[in-house]
Amino acid sequence: MDVRSILSEVPDYQSFFTMDEMDRSSHQLAQEYPETVELFEIGRSRRGHPINCLKIGHGSRNVLAFASPHPNEPIGSTMLEFLTRKIASDPKLWKDLDVTWYCIKSVDPDGTKLNEGWFKGPYNILNYARNFFRPAGFEQVEWTFPFEYKTLKWDKPIPETAALAALIREIKPVFMYSLHNAGFGGVYWYISEDMPEVYPKLWALVDELGLPLRLGEPEMPYAKAFAKAVYRQSSTKDNYEYVAKFQKKDPALVIKHGGGSFDFVKEVCDAFTLVCEAPYFFNTDIANLSDSDMLRSEAVLVSCDISDEFNDFCREHVQRMERYVTPGNSLFTAVKAFSQAGSSESKRNWAMTSPECQRMATVAEKFTNLYSTRFYSALSVGMLMRSAQRELCEDPDAPEDKAETLKQVRDLAWDKLKATCEFLEREIDYQVVPIRKLVTIQLASGLYYLHEVLKKS
Secondary structure: OOHHHHHOOOOOOOOOOOHHHHHHHHHHHHHHOOOOEEEEEEEEOOOOOEEEEEEEOOOOEEEEEEEOOOOOOOHHHHHHHHHHHHHHHOOHHHHHHOEEEEEEOOOOHHHHHOOHHHHOOOOOHHHHHHOOOOOOHHHOOOOOEOEEEOOEEEOOOOHHHHHHHHHHHHHOOOEEEEEOOOOEOOEEEEEOOOOOOOHHHHHHHHHHOOOOEOOOOOOOOOOOEEEOOEEEOOOHHHHHHHHHHHOOOOHHHOOOOOEOHHHHHHHHOOOEEEEEEOOOEEOHHHHOOOEEEEEHHHHHHHHHHHHHHHHHHHHHHHHHHHHHOOOOOHHHHHHHHHHHOOOOHHHHHHHHHOHHHOOEEEHHHHHHHHHHHHHHHHHHHHHHHHHHHHHHHHOOOOOHHHHHHHHHHHHHHHHHHHHHHHHHHHHOOOEEOOHHHHHHHHHHHHHHHHHHHHHHO
16 A cells, blocks of 8 residues: 555645535445445434445455544544545555445534534634534543443443444444544644554654644643654543542542543454544644743643633633523533533642652643643633524524623623634744645554554454
8 A cells, every 4th residue: 555645646625524515425425436335324413414424345354434523623524535535436445455444524413513614714713713612521422432430430322422332333343543633733643552663654744744743741641652742542541540549539520421432442342543633723832842941830730720710711601691591502511511620620739749740841841731721721712602692693582681691701702712812823823734734644644554453453
């Protein structure tokens, strides 16, 4: 398999695909290649949208790739638009590998639709934040798989997760690619087992594309690195033990979701798993390993202060508007859940007691804590604004007290969101990553790792 040749064919995409566009292209592909492509539903979303899966090829080993497990992450959907057409039109790819591909362009159609406001641009942090949606943990496809560990038991998979779980049980993939991506920062990976023969190829490609690796704080303090920007796939068990150690309370009272797809597939068939996180926006400081002017513990505590301040703001206004919210406002549900779950107690205790935090922070770690944290925290404010606006639109004749409260929340959230984005625009010289580069690194990651997995299976 000539990976470099395949990468050279990735189009210069100018925007991301909407749900309707993806559905149409999937139906068209199945019609064009009826001998090798089968399109079928694995289930329906909570709002009744089909969750379509493309089955391509007739190999003896199954590969599963699913996009939008978090619906604010459409790079994987775009990558599958390219990959599914490539393997359908070039059967040699799957025949040489002896695989059957199962590809889902969006496993969360409802959430995808709620992000389409920024899919066509303009691509800047304000437009992204004001049109952003990410479900509450207990409504995410990725984190509602059945799970049981010590005191934590989760048996409430949402319909989308249940459909994906049923497919995993049926096909038992040798390789599963959960197509996530980052918002701001650098490129990094999660994998189920160490595979050092692949890392140099990916590092070289990232450098060739002019992108930085994410070398600052890991996404979770308990993430274990195999190599630079490459982490062992974290599970709900890891989260459980982290909370138990640093928060001194029953983790089942803190973790309000189930297992991840990694937890589930490990029990079903122990497939090799991969996540490639590539960002829409980046600053080169994210890869700077020079010492900064702060202790790492100080930088982490500033990050906690930023998170707490944004969560306090959201909680205050969630309480103000809660009695006016109609059932089914998933934007409001998400803001409420994230602001309530946003306690920094574990992270603060980790920063103050862990030896690895008692050294100077690198520039990358300082950047992650002071700026990336502010960017991600602002996203909940954007959802707060949208949730209030949605209620106003759906009830144009609302009583005066309801209308006034919702307008105040909407306007205050907009002011805070705009001020935060203006601050970030002033303080950091960020760059917007072309979509072609994002698709290229995600596709390369999948193909390089798949090649090594198939040699071992």
